[in-house]
Amino acid sequence: MVVAILVAFLGALAAPWVFRWLGNAAGWGLALLPLGLAVYFASLLPDVVGGQTLRHSLVWVPSLGVNFSFYLDGLSLLFALLITGIGTFIVIYSGGYLKGHPDLGRFYLVILLFMASMLGLVLADNVVTLFVMWELTSLTSYLLIGFNHSEFRSRRAATQALLVTAGGGLALLAGLILLALMGGSLEISELLGQGQVLREHPLYLPTLILVLLGAFTKSAQFPFHFWLPNAMEAPTPVSAYLHSATMVKAGVYLLARLQPALGGSEVWSSALMVFGLATLLTGAALTFRHTDLKRLLAYSTVAALGALVFLIGLVPLTSYYAAMAFATFLLAHSLYKGGLFMAAGAVDHEAGTRDITQLGGLFRVMPLTGVAVVLAALSLAGLPPVLGFIGKEVLYVAALQAAPAWMVGLAVLGFAVGAMLALLLVVPFFRGQPPQKVHEGPPSLWLGPLVLAGLGLLLGFFPGLYNPLADAVASAVKGQAVAYHLKLWPGFNPAFLLSLLTVLLGVGFYFLYPRLRAWMAQEPIPGPENAYVALLRGLMRLAAGVERLLQSGSLRAYLVWTFGGLVGLVGLALFRSGVLLWPAGASSPTPEQVLLLALMLLGAIGALRLRSHLAMVVVLGVVGAGVALVFLLQNAPDLSITQFLVETLTAILIALVLLQIRNIGPVPRGRWLDKVVALGFGGLVTLLMLGVLAQPLELHLSQFFAQKSLPEGFGRNIVNVILVDFRGLDTFGEITVVGLAGLGVWVLLANGRASGEPSPNGNSNGRSDHEHPDS
Template identity: 55%
Template sequence: MLPAVISGFALGAVAPWVVRAVGARAHWLLAVLPAVLFVYFAGFLPGVAEGQVYRFATEWVPGLGVTLSFYVDGLALLFALLISGIGTFIVIYTGGYLHGHEQIGRFYVYLLSFMASMLGVVLADNAITLFVFWELTSLTSFLLIGFNHEESRSRRAAVQALIVTGGGGLALLAGLLLMGAVGGTLEISELMTQPEVLHGSPLYTAMVILVLAGAFSKSAQFPLHFWLPNAMEAPTPVSAYLHSSTMVKAGVYLVARMSPGLGGSELWFYALVIFGAVTMLTGALLALRQTDLKLVLAYTTVAGLGTLVMLIGLSAPLGYKAAAVFLITHALYKGCLFMSAGAVDHETGTRNPLELGGLRGAMPITFAAAALAGLSMSGIVPFIGFIGKEVMYEATLHLGPVGGVVLTIATIAGNALTIVAAGVVVLRPFFGERRKTPKHPHEAPVELYLGPCVLAGLGLLAGIAYPLTQDSLTAPMMGSMAGTMPDHRAAELYLWHGLKLPLFLSLLTLGLGIAGYVYWDRIRESLAATLRAIGWGPDLGYDQVIAGVEWLSFRQVRVQQTGYLRHYLIVTFTVFAAFVVWTLMTVGGGPSAFEMPAVRLTEWVALGLMVMGAGAATLVYSRIAAIAAIGVVGYAVALIFVMFSAPDLAFTQFMVETLTVVILVLVLMRVPLEVRAFRGLGARIRDAVISIAVGVVFTLVLMGVVQGDLDLRLSEYFAETSVPVAHGHNIVNVILVDFRALDTLGEIFVVTVAGLSTFALVRLALFKRKGGAGEGGGA
C-alpha cells in the first residue's frame, strides 16, 4: 500500500523528463499510473463489500507511536477509487487542455503529487500520517491554484487557499493530538472504537471544535467558503479535480471518518446540520449570481459540500445512505461538467453563458456528455442523481415534525437552485441561437471529451444498475460512517419508491428549478443588486483580516526589532530573570540552607581571575581591552575544568577563547578602537542591575539543583555502555562522537560557517580599504 500511495510523488518527480522524451503524447503514458492504481483499489471491492477491512503499517517513528499505517474500508476505498479513477481522466484531459504549454511538465509534477497526497489522506490510519498528507494537499493545491503565477489574481487565490486550509490544518493537528492523548493511541481505527472514552473526556468539546475547524476550512463551509470559488483562477483540469473528488472533499471525508468516535452528540449534530445547511443555501444562491461557467459550478460545489456535511450530521442509516449516494452523484456529474465547461472555453474562448449559445451542433459529443451530467445534477430518473435526491428527502423527513420540515424546505430550496445552475451550465451554452465567440467553435480533441463522456455514462449506469452501486459502494461506506459492518438491507436503493412524499417533493423541486431557470436573468440581477447594497462579504473580510495582521506585524516589528543587540539582550535577560524568580516563589525549588564548601587555594585563584576579568570588561573603554578581559574569564573557566579532571573540556575552552580573542581583535582593528561615553551613567546602572539579577538567579537555580536529588540514570547508562557499545573509554568523547554525533556534527558545521563568514567579512573590509578590485584584487 505504501508504494501505491507514494507512487504519484515518484512519477511526478520524473514527469518533466517524460514530457520532454515522449512529447505531445506524454499524458497517455502518465495516465497509466492512476489507471493502474484504480484497478489495484478495485481489487479490494469484493472483500470490503463483505465487511473486511485491510490495514497496512510501516514503522516510521516508533518511539513516538507514529507509523505509516493505512486503512482500507468502505469509506477509504470509495474515495481512493474516485481519486485514482477521475485522476486518470484529468491527466489525459491536461494533455489536451494545456497542449503546447511550456510549463506542462511542471504542472504534471504538481498534479501527480496532489493525487498522491489525497490518497494518503483518505487511506491514512495514523493521525500524524493523516496530518502530513493533509498539509501536503494544501501545499500542492497552492502550487496548482497559483500555476499561472504571472497573474496577480492567481497568486492571491493560491495564498488565500493556503492560509485558510493551512490554518485549519493546524487546528486539526491539535484536535488529533488531543484525541490521541485521551484514547491512548494515534491509530484512527482504534480511536473510532472508543466513542465512550472520547465522549466522556472533558476535552471532548475542544476535540470536536478543532477537528471540525480543520474539516470546515478544507471543505469550504460557511463562512470559510470564499476561498473555493476564488480557486477557479487555476487551470480547468485543477478545478475539475479539486471539485469532483479530491481536496474540497477531504473535509467531508474527515467528518465521515470521525463520525463513529466523535458523532452522536448534540454538539456534533447541530454543528454539522446548521453549518452544512447554511453552506448549502449560500452556495446554491450565489451560484445564480455568476456569469462564468466555472464560477457557477464552483458555487454549486460549495452547496454540494454543505449538503454532504449536513447529511453526515443527520447520522442514522438514512443520513449516511444519502451522504454516500450523493457523494458518488456529485463526483461524477461535477467532474464531467467542469471538464465540459473547460472544453467549451478551450474551443470558443469564453466561459460567459451570456455570450454562448447553439453549440450543440458544433460540439455534439461535449454536449451529450454535459447533458447527461446535467440531468443527473437535476435529479432526473433514471440517473443516480434521482436516487440521491429521493434518499436525501427521506433522511430529512425522518428528522422530526419541526426540524424535519425546516430542513426539508431548505433542502428543496438548495436542490431547486442547483437545477437552475445546471440549466445555466448546460442549456445556455448549447441551446438557443448561435452567438459569435472569440474563437470559431468546433468539437474538442478526444482528450477533452473522453473523461466527461465516461463520467456522464457512469452517472447513468450507477442509477440503472443501482443494486451494484448499493452493494459495492453505498453499504460499505455506510458501515464505515456508522462504525459497524455493512448493512446491505439498510442500504437498499430504488428507482421507484412508489407514490410517496419524496417523489412529490422531487417533482416540486424540479418545477421550482425550471421556473427559476426561466427567470434566471431577473434573479441574477436582483442578487447582484442585493450584494452591491450589502457591500461586504467573507472575501472582503479576509482581506481586512490580512491587512490587520500586516499592520499589527509592522507595529510589532517596529517596537521589537530595534536593530541594537543590547536591547535584545536586555529584554531576554530581564524576562528570563523575572520568570525564574516568579517560578521559584510560586512553585518552589529554590535552595535551602547552604553551607560554604571547602575551597582550595588554586580554586580561589581561578575564581578571582573570573571576577577580575568580568569587572575589567565592564569598566574599560577600549574594545580590545574588553576582549582581553573576557578572554581571561574564559581561561579561568578552563583552569576550573583542569582542576576537576576534565582536560578535554579545558583544551576545548582554551582553543575557543584563543580563537575568539584573535578573530575579534582582527575584526576590531578595522573599526574605531576607542568608544568614549558609549553609555551614560543611567544605562550603566541599568545594565549593572540586570547583570547582578541574572547572576543571582542563576546562582539560586544552580544551588537548588545541587541540593536536590539528581537522576543519575543517564549518567549510569553512558558509563555502562561507553565501552561495550561505542568502544571508547573516554566517556565525554563517546558522548560527543557517538551518542550525540549528529548534534556534534551540527555544532561543528555552525562553527565552520561562522569562521568562514568572519573570514569573508575580514577580507571584504580589506578589499574596501584598498579601494576595490582595481587596487587590491578580488575579494
C-alpha cells in the same frame, strides 16, 4: 494497499520523464497509472461488498505506535475508486487542455502526487498517517492552484487556499492527538468501536471542535467557503479534480469516517446540520452573482458539500436513510460535477470564453460535449432518469424523517438554485448562434465528461449496479449494517413532491436570474473573506512591528533580548522548581576568596560607570583575572593559565577592533535596561550553579575518565586527555570554528583598510569629522 500507494507515488515521480519520452501523448500513457489502480481497487469490490474489511500495516515508529497502516471498507473503497477513476480521465483531459504548455511535465508530476496523497488519506488507518497525507494534499493543491505562478491572482488564490486549509490542518492535528489519547490507540479502526467512551470523555467537546475546524476548512464549509471559488484561478483540470471530486471532499470523508466514533451526540448533529445547511444556502445565494461557468460550478460545489455535511449530521438521527443518501449523493455529485467542470473547460478551450451571456448554439458545433452537459445537468437538477435524482430523493426522505420543517424548507431552496444552474448551463447549448470557428475538441477533452455523465445515466436506470457498494458505504458511515433498495421511481410520496417543488422553484429562479444578479452585483457583500483579509493584514502589520523591534540592527538590542529572554524563561522554570538558594553542607568562603570576589565586583561596577570603550575593556580584565586566581586557589593551575591567556587575548583583540573604529563615540549614560538584564542574568547563573551544587554529585563519569586516562590516553592530566583524546574531534571542531571566525575578522579588517571604506559618519578610513589626518 501499501504497494498500491507506493506505486502511485513512484509513478508520479516518474511522470516528467514519461512526458519527455511520449510528448503530447503522455496524457494517454500516464493515465494507465490511475487506471491500473482503479482496476486493482475494483477487484476488491467482491470482498468489501461481502462485508470484509481489509487492513495492511507497515511499521514506521514502533516506539510511538505510529504505523503506515491502511484500512479498506465500503467508504474508503468508494473514495479510492473516485480518486483513481476520475483521475484517469483528468490525466487524459490535461494532455489535451494544456497541450503545448511549457510546464506540462511539472503539472503531471504534481497532479499525480496529489492523487497519491489523496489515495493515502482515504485509506489511512493511523491518525499520524492520515495527517501526513492530509498535509500532502494541501501542499500539492497549493502547487496546482498556483500552477500559473506568473499571474498574481493565481498566486493569491493558492496562498489563500494553503493558509486556510493548513490552519485547519493544525487544528486537526491537535484534535487527532486528543482523540488518540481518549481512545488509547492511534488506529482509526480501533477508535471507531469506542464511540460511547469517547462521547463520555471530558475532552470530547474540545476534540470535536478541533476536528470540525480541520474538516470545515478543507471542505469549504461556512465560514471558510470563500477559498474554493477563488481557487478557480487554477487550470480547469485542477478544478475538475480537486474542487469537485477529491480534495474538497477530504473533510467530508473525515467526518463520515469518524461519525461512528464522534457522532451520536446532540452537539455533533446540531453543528453539522446547522453549518452544512448554512454552507448549502451560502453557495446557492452567491451563485446569483456570477456568469462565469467555473465560478457558477464552484459555488454549486460549495452548496453540495454543505448538503453532504448536513446528511452526516442526520446519520445518527435516522435509521439508515441519511447514510444511504450520503452514499448516493456523494457518487452522483462527483460524476456530474467532474463532467461539468471538464465540459466548461472544453467550451473555454474552443470558444475562448466561459461567460454564459456570450455563449450560444454550442450543441450544433460541440455535440458530444453538449450531450455530456445535458446528462450532467439533469443530475445536477435532480431530474430523472439519472443518479442525481435518486440521491436527492433519498436525501429528502432522510430530511423529512429527522430534520425540522424549517431546515427542510431551506434545503429545498438551496437545491432549487441547483436546478436553476442546470438550466443556465444547458440553454447556451441550444439557444442562439455559435461563435465563429468553434468546433468539437479532441477526444481527450470530451471523453471524460461523456463517460462520467453516461455513468450517472447508467446508474440512474440500473441503481442495482451500485446498490451493494452503496450499502457498504452506508454501513461504514452508520457504524452498523445497512441494507436499502435503491430505485429510480419511488412513487408519489412527500419526497417526490419536494423534488417537484424544487424543479418549479428552479425554473422561477432561472427567469429571475438576470434581475437577482443585477441586484446582488450593485454593492459588495461583506463576508468571511473580508475578515480573512483583515486578519492577514493585521498579521503582516504585527510581523512588521516585531521585525522592527527585534531586527533593529543593533547588537546591543539583540543581546538585551537574548539575555532578557533567558532570564525570564529559565528564571520562571527555576522559580517553579523551588531551587535552593544555598546548597546544604557547603563550606564558607575563605578570606582570599572574599577579597577576590570584592575586586571582581568593583571591576564590574567600574566598567558600568566608565564612558570609554577601551577603558571598559581594561577594567573588565580585572574580572577575568579574578576568575583565573579563583581557579588557582582551587588547585586548578591549568584552568587558571587558560583563563589568563583567554582574558589577555580577548582584551587585545577587542582593543584592536576599537582602534579601527575611532568614531564609535562614548558609551551612553544611564543604560538602566542593560544593568537590569545584566544583574538578572548574573543572578540566573548563580541560581543555576547553586541548584547544580545542591544535587548529589554523580561521580560515575569522573571515575571512568580517571581510570581510562593513563592506560588509554597515556596522560596523567585528566582534563587534557579528555580534550585531546576522548573529545579530540570535538575539540578540533571548536578550534576550527574559532580559527575561521578569527580569519573572517582579519579579512574584514584588512579589506576595510585596503579599500578606505567609509566610516559610519561618511568619511573613509574610519576617521571622525574632527580628526586631523595625522592625529
